[in-house]
Amino acid sequence: MNVPCFNCNTTTNLDVNFDVKTFACPNCVTVYKQTRDEGLKYANKFKPYSFDGKLKLGSIGTFDNKQYTITGLIVKSNEGYEWVEYVLQGKADDYLYLSESAGHWTLLEQIDFDKKVGNHPKTIDYENQVFHRFDWCFPKIEAAQGFFDFDIFDSAELIEYIKPPLVLSFDRLGREQTAFLGKYIEARKVKKAFGVSSIPVRRGIGMAQPFYLNVGNLAITLCVVALLILLSNWYLNKDRVANEVLNTGLDYQTYANKEFISPSFVLRGSAAPLTISLYSGVDNSWASVQVALVNEKTSEEVYASKDIEYYHGYSEGESWSEGSNSESFNLCGVPEGKYHLAITPSKAPEDVNTKSVQIKAVWSSPSMRNVWMIVIFMAVVIMGMFYADQYFENKRWEDSRN
Structure with a gap:
């Protein structure tokens, strides 16, 4: 369809498959309305508006x-x-409708919806889902470009309900109601x-x-x-003893x-700490x-050392x-695995009274510390995501008239 603009002498050429009732020149935003005898005729002109950053007509x-x-x-x-x-188009x-607000995009299509929403109910049901009222208004038209099968100046009421990422949008003009079902779409997909x-x-x-x-799904997971971690740990170690x-x-x-x-010893089962206990009768001395x-199979060695110190005395009456x-x-x-221990004891050279050190090594049941640390970490993550979700929702509804 070729439409010349008599205000700026620009011709707009675009194939449309509907009867045009309103045309807005993309160059000078002059608006023409369809008349019975004269076709498209000048109707109005918007104030100058910059369409920079908007998707282009055509x-x-x-x-x-x-x-x-x-x-x-x-x-x-x-x-x-x-x-x-x-x-x-x-x-x-077939038709889709794309809405952009503050960089957020929603892709909508027209649906059949028999229930009237002119009284703005707080919730409405659609396909077994509950949508909550977000806002309603009589929007003002700031500018337009292109071809429309309706009068863009008709004062239609906009009523919106949400169940993120879905939205139900209603345009009400008098007793006529048109319903749209939309879904939030990421900006990268629009690009x-x-x-x-x-x-x-x-x-x-x-x-x-x-x-x-999805915080609920995350919590369940x-x-x-x-x-599973707790049950696995219990099952693997239910028969374990020190x-x-x-x-x-x-x-x-x-x-x-x-x-x-030390003599060689064989450890069987899941990993666990080897606890080494020391006793030496040091007195005002150290050892x-x-x-x-x-590890006798891999020759891997793990080293550790520990000091035993005991000092006492009497000072200032105490x-x-x-x-x-x-x-x-x-x-x-x-x-x-199969292991042995290599132990080197030593003491203070001046200590002639302490003769020996008693050493006991016990491979105990696996520590639950790491298990509980993981469980606590997951609980903290769930709580953090829950509060983040609540903050997110509070920010969403700040400007709502719900």
Whole structure:
């Protein structure tokens, strides 16, 4: 369809498959209305408006492998809030409607909806889903471009209900009601659909924008994972008992210049800490024990050392003491295998009274510490996502009249 604009002498050429009732010149935003005898006739002219950043009239976009052409776009506003509505015509005379507000996009299509919503009920049902009232208004037309099968100046009421990422939108003109079902669409998909690289930057939270993830599904998933971890840990270790692999006394003098090599021992089952307990009768002195756990199959060695210190005395009328004759430490996460211990004890050279150190090594049941740390971490994640979701929803509904 070729339409010349008598205001700016620009001719707009675009194939449309409907009877045009209103035409808005894309160059000078002069508006023409269809008349019975004279065809399109001058009706109005918008104030100058910059369409920079908007999708262009005549642009072709692909949705669900179908091509659609932008045949018209209308810029609307209400109480300082502005959005753009695009009419998309398909090759099979089907239509989609694309709405952009603050960089948030919604793709809509017309549906049949018999229930009237002029009284603005708080909720409405559609296809077994409950939608909540978000807002209603009589929007003002700021500018327009292209061809329309309706009078764009008709004062229609807009009523919107949401169940993110879905939205139900109603245009009411008198007793006539037109319903649209829409779904939030990511900006990158709009770019891909129209083959453009620049579109309005997203600001704030969109009316139908979904939260970044489904908190309910996340909670269920993490709870199931936590339960599986607890059950697996219980099953793998339900028959486990403490396994004492060494209990001996070592003479400091005998092992002053050599290592004590323990008998070999075999550990079977899931990884668990090897707890090494030490006792030496040091008195105002110290002793030290160095331990190496040697995997006899891989020759891998794990080293650890521990000091035993005990001091006491009497000062300023009061007795005092620090340290202990006993110490213990863990070699964490020791897996099954065949091992032996290489131990080197030592003591203070001036200590002639302390003769030996008692060493006991026990491979115990696996520590639940890591299991509970994982469970607690998942619980914290769920709580964090829950509060983030609540904050997200509160921000969404800040400007709503619900």
